[in-house]
Amino acid sequence: MNKNSMNKTPIFALKLATFVIALGYSLIIPVMPFYMKNLGAGGKELGWLTAIYALTQTLCAPFWGVLSDRIGRKPIISIGMLGYTISLLLFGLASSFWTLFIARALSGILSSATSVASLAYVGDSSTEDERSKNMGQLGAAMSVGVMLGPLFGGILAGYSLALPFFTGAGISFIAFLLIVTVLPESIERSGYPHKKDSFDFLALKSMLLGPAGVILILIFIVNFCQTGLQGITGLYVVDKFGFTTGQVGVVWMVVAGVLIVVQGFFTGPLENKMGDKLLILTGIFCKALVAFAMVLTSGFISVLVVFGLFAVSSALTVPTLNASLSKAANQRKGILMGFASTAGNLSKVIAPLLAGYLYERSIELPYITMGAIALIGTIICFIWKKTVR
Template sequence: MANKKSLPILMLVMFLVMVGFGIIIPVMPFFAEEVGASPMQLGLLMASYSVMQFLFAPMWGRISDRIGRKPVMLIGIAGLSLSFFLFAFSDTLTMMFVSRILAGFLSSANMPTVMAYVADITTPENRGKGMGMIGASVGMGFIFGPAIGGIFSRESYSTPFLIAGVVAAITFVFVLLVVKESLAKENRKTKGEANESRWKAFGGSLSYLYMLSLITTFSLAALEATFAYFAAERAGLDTVHLGYIFMIMGVAGAFVQGGMVGRLIKKFGEGGTLQIGLIVSAIGFGLVLLTNSFWTAALYLSVFGMGNSLIRPCVSAIISKRTTVGQGAATGLLSSFESLGRVAGPPIGGAIYAVQMSSPYLTGLVATVVALVLYRMYVSKVPGKAV
């Protein structure tokens, strides 16, 4: 059986998964345009992945509560590899949609199952730190992946997808041979218990935390979708400089999740650290409005990113400690709410940006304050300690 020593192995797994995923980010829009996709079709293509994640992450979480974490992880990684290869050989928009829908359906098994695995192998005191370390590995994968994809896209648009498929296939073999199961058979749910948990996971005071996660993810997605236009208008920044800015933001967030989350939780608890993250994120949204150069953009986005990087590990840890259903069901529902935020954020952010360019960041600031209120409402419903 797995133990806490499995955490570094799990971090490597998620790093490899996210490197593969990140490789395709800078290339997919151009590849889709090459086969004739319109801007609206490109938006639908990119949204299809998150929609499938929203729909099916809770299902995979519940399945992992029934059959164990490792087989579900293998399904998710195999599906990701298959979808990358399918996209690489796509010569029609229909094939691309099939690939992205397949990727969203199967790879939605990865994040909730990994977070449930962390909950299985960590003590309540160390859970937030463990969630943060996984978040850091995810962040580092997103930093290196797009850079690799950009380099290999010079050969052809399909090459990064082939590389991503190979990386995912290697990760599958690694998980198959090295990762141990974390959920003992005696702790697994029956089919009836797992199906019942879908209604229980959102119940009670934890519903405030799921809504908090939805709001903060929505705000982040709206910023990511519009900041390129904002920075170009305010500071004349091009795509190369924007790539550097988001890389700096990613490094800052990964540093916080990997090195500071555990220390902050030890000092302030998950609830206190979550509130610090929300306050710093709100400040970051306000600072973004003052962007006027490359360095101010990098600094202000890094402030936002550091605050935002505190939120998910703390929310995940609190939910995993207080949920009355299986860890997979709880983390699956959390992933589903985050996916909904990623679906809604870009189109709504773009729409309000078109009305007034500062709107997505003012909205994000207000939404983050609302998230802080939701947390205080959660605390008011919990007897004794909030976490």
């Protein structure tokens, strides 16, 4: 595919695929407590369902990345979407906890395929000037899915608990058909004629010990702080300020709205103007400020302002880090995007556990800790920026 003329149809197909994954993930949020209750399961089982999703994504992402480098992006994206359709159908048909567990594991395995290959596809098909913009638009599509999923899930569940899953499966299958019919393969047209050559571990080691390794560390730190803050804030604002469920919902709606706007319209132009390293540095430093500022919040308005900044920092850093990794990857975009997914998902397993433990010691401690970790990331990014220059 000509990078200078990447048409809108492939990007739309990738946006839809990313949107469906996020929608399917968040669709079950209002439904799952009732599902668990009907199946006689409790908090421990719900914890396992959450953990198995992140764990399977962590383990499988590098495999899908390697495979997409060898056989192409389109087959991996297609396999992921079709398998994701099946996993949502299994959720809708589940009659036992173990069916849910298997479906959630399958969902994690296959959603990582689509996510990794989609990011690699954008890296293959975009010019350096457009890469951050296109990565940001994928992130915006994911944010829309995360925002709409609970809303649709709650409405559809009023008719049937299984209906949200069947609806998500239908949307997923439509995305699969669109990918199969209109999405061209990116590797064959990107100047990579030897995609089936044997895997070069020395080349991968060289990349991991260079800029790509630094970017992966920053991806882990950013996702670690982001997940840690997201996981504990709902409880924090209820315990400290007595927020109602409606107020908590407004906070997350504002976060999703800011993410959509900034990722969709501002991240790309800012990256072109400031450069990727300065933009990442700014975003990580903002995340540190957010963490420390949460300790100083005094009510609903101040929480909205602080978490609006939180959304801005996330919108600036995540797509720009992915774009920077894609630039460093050359012919190994798939495997490095797989490692990026692993780093992000591993943080989603560790960060909530750490934040929960710290919260039991002091409700302010998770924010102080995440802020300190974000500052470490800021220092690493500053050294990286100065070294490369």
